Amino acid sequence: MATHASFKINGLDELRExxxxxxxxxxxxxxxxxxxxxxxxxxSIRAAYPKRAQTLADSVMVTTFDSSQFGxxxxxxxxxxxxxxxxxGTQARHTAxxxxxxxxxxxxxxxxxxxxxxxxxxQQLTELLxxxxxxxxxxxGG
Amino acid sequence: xxxxxxxxxxxxxxxxxxxxxxxxxxPDGVHMDVATGGAKRFVLVSLVIASDLGQxxxxxxxxxxxxxxxxxxxxxxxxxxxxxxxxxxxxxxxxFPIAGYELMSCVRAERVRGTEVDDADPSIRWYHRGGRYRxxxxxxxxxxxGADQ
Numbered sequence: 001m002a003t004h005a006s007f008k009i010n011g012l013d014e015l016r017e018x019x020x021x022x023x024x025x026x027x028x029x030x031x032x033x034x035x036x037x038x039x040x041x042x043x044s045i046r047a048a049y050p051k052r053a054q055t056l057a058d059s060v061m062v063t064t065f066d067s068s069q070f071g072x073x074x075x076x077x078x079x080x081x082x083x084x085x086x087x088x089g090t091q092a093r094h095t096a097x098x099x100x101x102x103x104x105x106x107x108x109x110x111x112x113x114x115x116x117x118x119x120x121x122x123q124q125l126t127e128l129l130x131x132x133x134x135x136x137x138x139x140x141g142g
Numbered sequence: 143x144x145x146x147x148x149x150x151x152x153x154x155x156x157x158x159x160x161x162x163x164x165x166x167x168x169p170d171g172v173h174m175d176v177a178t179g180g181a182k183r184f185v186l187v188s189l190v191i192a193s194d195l196g197q198x199x200x201x202x203x204x205x206x207x208x209x210x211x212x213x214x215x216x217x218x219x220x221x222x223x224x225x226x227x228x229x230x231x232x233x234x235x236x237x238f239p240i241a242g243y244e245l246m247s248c249v250r251a252e253r254v255r256g257t258e259v260d261d262a263d264p265s266i267r268w269y270h271r272g273g274r275y276r277x278x279x280x281x282x283x284x285x286x287x288g289a290d291q
Binding site: 084085088089090091093094095096097098101103105106108111112115116 | 175176177186188189190191207209211213215254256258260261262263268270274
């Protein structure tokens with residue numbers, strides 16, 4: 001005699017609907033994290049530049065872009081022409097009047113501050129995914 | 143007593159200074175932060191950021207990012223690309239001893255290149271080329287203590 005068994009899982013439709021909404025919700029929350037850390041990095045960088053280098057501080061820009069329906073991004077950039085030289089250092093230089101400015105050691109402001117905030121961003125994004133019930137493995141570095 | 147983090151800086155400098163090919167390309171030496179006066183072809187090393195990864199009872203890994211670049215004055219006969227390539231050959235997956243530490247990895251994180259033009263005399267230029275290199279090292283005492291447990 002054949003026997004039959006059946007299972008009925010309640011709530012499956014709701015689960016499916018939640019999964020469908022998940023990417024958009026994660027994107028919105030992820031965007032808040034990304035933009036927050038980008039603006040935080042810009043503020044930290046501006047504050048860390050020497051007070052006499054106001055042009056450097058004023059030239060820190062944050063631009064945002066949404067790369068796709070499921071992504072968010074931001075770029076932190078210093079548009080001052082001498083930003084590279086401040087960050088990486090100079091050798092003996094002279095002003096237009098011939099005054100010797102001397103050697104400027106690498107400032108190391110932009111890169112370290114950006115790295116700190118990028119690391120914090122990864123941690124927050126990881127936490128966001130875990131909170132959503134997803135498993136996160138590996139390390140994005142920092 | 144924790145390991146002396148300055149040993150990592152010293153080991154990196156010693157490793158670069160010991161290379162005869164690099165010394166031939168950049169004969170004015172390997173310097174930390176600022177070169178000596180009069181140097182026109184040299185290596186400049188500076189610390190960008192250093193962070194520690196802890197473990198129970200001690201420091202597990204020191205993660206140090208260095209800016210390492212060849213700096214060459216245009217008034218001398220210098221081969222900037224060759225010097226930067228030699229630096230990269232030495233440092234990418236480089237191995238060198240560090241007193242009190244075990245080197246875990248040494249890899250480039252970012253390439254760096256720039257030309258500095260003198261404000262008063264645009265014919266005077268300094269060429270900078272190299273990269274930001276990540277050095278990860280673990281203190282030997284911590285490693286030993288962990289192995290004994």
